[in-house]
Structure formats: C-alpha cells, structure tokens
Amino acid sequence: MRLSTRIGLAVGCTVPLLVLASGWLLLQLVARDLHRAEDQHLRQRATALAPDARALLRATANGHPRAADTRERQLFSAALDVGVRVTGAGTDVSGGPRPGPSVTLPPRAAGPVTVRDGARRWRALSRSVRSSGAAGTLWVFAPDTADRAQVRLVRRRVLLTALLAAPLSGLLAWGVAGGASAPLRRLTRRTAGLDPRTSGVRLDHRPTGVREVDELAATVRTVLARYDEQAARTAEALDTARSFSSAAAHELRTPLTSMGTNLDILAGHPGLPGPERAEVVTDLRREHARLQGLLVMLRELGRGDLVEAEAFRAVDLSDLAEAAVAEARRGAPDADVRLDAPAGITVHGWPPGLRMLLDNLVGNALAHGRDERGRALVRVGVRGLPDHVSITVDDHGPGVPPDARGRVFERFLRGPDSTGSGLGLTLVAQQAALHRGSVTVVDGPDGVGARFEVRLPPDGGGLPGRRDWLIGTAGADRSQSFPKDRP
Structure with missing residues (x-):
C-alpha cells in the first residue's frame, strides 16, 4: 500500500472519530449548562412556593377543607410554568406539568435529580416544609430541556458530519500526501x-x-x-592474502629444500656418525625456527595491513615499553637492557602494533647490537615532546653504514650471516607508517653502535596511515645485503 493511501485511510478514520468525540463533548457541555439553568429556576420556584405549601399542610392538618382548597389553588397559581406536588400526613396534591402518578420519586435529595416517565425525562427538586406540627415534602418539576428536540437534532447533525468527514478528509489527505511524497518517489526512481x-x-x-x-x-x-x-x-584483503601466499611460497622454498635434503641424509644414512648426525639435526632445528619465525612475521605484517581505525585508542606508551623491556630481559638474561621512560606518556594508536614495534626494535638490538666481546648493552628511551613522542633504542654494536640505512627496512632483506626472517625492521617501519609516524637509524650515542628512533604524533594524526607493506613491497629485491649487524 502506498504511503499516500495509508495516510488517506488513517486520516479518513481519525477525523470522524475526532468529530464524534468533539460533538459528544459539546453535547455534554450544553446539557450541563441547560441543567444548571433549569436547576436554578427550580430552586427559585421552590423558594416561592414553600409558604403556600406550608399553609396547605397547616389547613389540612387543622381539618379546614375549604381553607385547604383555597391554599391548593393559590399553590397551583403560584407554580406558573413548573409542576408541583405536596405530600404529607393525609395530604397528596399535585398539579401542572409533572411525571405521572405511577412514577416513583427518589428519596428526598439535597439537589435536583432526573426522573423518567416513559420516554420523557423530568428534572425534580424536593424541599422539606413544616408548619405548626404539620410536616411534608414539596416537589417541583420541569421538563428536562437537555432532552428536547433541538438537542436531539444537534446530535443527529454531529453524526451526519462525522459520516461526511470520513470520505472527504480521506480524499483530501490522500491528495496532500501524494503531493508531499512526490520528492520521495523521485528519489526512489533515481536510486x-x-x-x-x-x-x-x-x-x-x-x-x-x-x-x-x-x-x-x-x-x-x-x-x-x-x-x-x-x-x-575486501580487495585489499584479497591482495594481502595473495601476497602472503606468494611471499610465503617464495621464502619457504629454500628452507624447505634444505630441510628436505637433511631429512634425505638422515633417511639414507642410518649409520651416520654421531657428530655428523648432530650437525644435520642442528641444521633442521635452525631451518624450522626460521620457518616458524617467517610465518609469524608474515602474519603480523598482514594484520598491520588490515587493521581498522576502530582498533586505535589511547595507549600508555611508558607501560608498553616497560612490558617489552621486561620480556626482553627474561629472554636474554645475559643482556643489559635498561629503560628510561617517564610515566604517563600516551599516544593514540593500536596497542598490538606498538608492542610489535618495541619488541622488534629491542630484539634487533639484542641480536645484532652486541659489542666485540659479545656483550649486549641496550638502552630504550621514551620521551614526550611538544609535537611528537619519541622512542629510541640504542645498542653498542658495529652500527649501520650510511649507505645501507635507507634499505634496512625493506622486506626480506637480511645480512649474509643472519638467521632471521628479514621482516623485523619491516614490521617496525610498517607500524611507524600506520601510526602516521617515521623511523630512522643513525649512529649511536658518542658514535658507538646504532640508534633507531621512531617519532609518533600523540593524537594519531588521522589514523590509520599506509597499509600496503605486504602488497606494495612484494617485489622487493631480497638479493641485496648489508653488514651482519642488521637482519
């Protein structure tokens, strides 16, 4: 059903009900006003007739029939336009317009009441009268004007108006609603x-x-x-999935081939000497660890490319750095990892991504930032500056040559002796870009080792940022290498 038809039917049903309700209320108000006027007239007539009613009761009680007849005529003459009835001990006279004698009058009431005589209604008022030991009741009557023909005519006209209002109001509402809904119909056609x-x-x-x-x-x-x-x-997610499978297939080929060769050696030479067998098993474990780490890194890189803005919130970077340093200390108890981070430094970011950033920076320093004696001294700093938040990770290793600093964040780029996946620093660069920040590598303090510095806007800067690290770097040249102090 069209909207205009619904509105027309609703109005066509509602308007007659409103007319009926308004007419009923009007009739009730008119009837109340008419009753008020009638009742006031009855009270005035009862006050005027009370002396004659007392004289009539007194004459009857004293046994003076002629005087009683005279008082009765005077009572009826004074009644004028109302009916009257006087009842008492041995007295019951009535005259004028009144209900029939068969109508039972109600007990004496304080105010006017309505009594019925067949189809006709009367307003009646009772008044107690006493005189010289004689007591009785004076009743005055008047036709109920609220039930007159004029009021009934008004009632019929209200009903007729309601019947006519139904179709007329419905048609009018249908036409108005049709015009009002024209823009909606045009919008429907366009969409x-x-x-x-x-x-x-x-x-x-x-x-x-x-x-x-x-x-x-x-x-x-x-x-x-x-x-x-x-x-x-969705298209980005599909591209990420394709890139993930392509990168995984490409990167897993070499370690899987090496593992297959080692397994063939073990299977084909059951009598292999112990030292050689141990060497093969060690290679298998190393390649297994490399495969596991590669898959984990690819998964995290894919998560970063697909993260939504709803995942970003206020993050306490000081607490996050403290947790990352504590984890690094447990994993490398021989290393000296220290943290300088005032409490309460917050940024708007993705908590898992920022934790990955910190873990990979600290893990990179532990793996490739040891000095000539093999000692690892790592310093992690978090500082809140007026326009950005800075994260620094310093080590005492060989450092990164200036000509290699622009390439250390490329995907799958590893040093010649590296056993990593080549994705740790790529994850760092991805998270920095995702948070609208930047990451750089320079010489460490006093020219010793390397310093990785990440700068993040405290308010997020309109997150998220670039999210195509698994897709956009799929063609990175993994044959490039640089000194072994970086993965």
Missing part, C-alpha cells in the same frame, strides 16, 4: 537503477526542502560510500 556491483555511478541528489527526503538521500549516499569502502578493503 532504483543504482547497482554498486556493476557501476560506479552514485546518487546525485539535490535538496528538496523536505527534511525526511534529504536525510534519506544522505543515508543512501553514506551506505553507498561505506559499500565502496568495504569493497576496497
């Missing part, structure tokens, strides 16, 4: 041909002045924009 799966055409809506229609158009545009965004994110 009916939109198919975001096959076309890039989007809704071109001009304001109509009808707030609901303009809000609906804005909602449709928002939904289509979200569809486009989700479609783009």
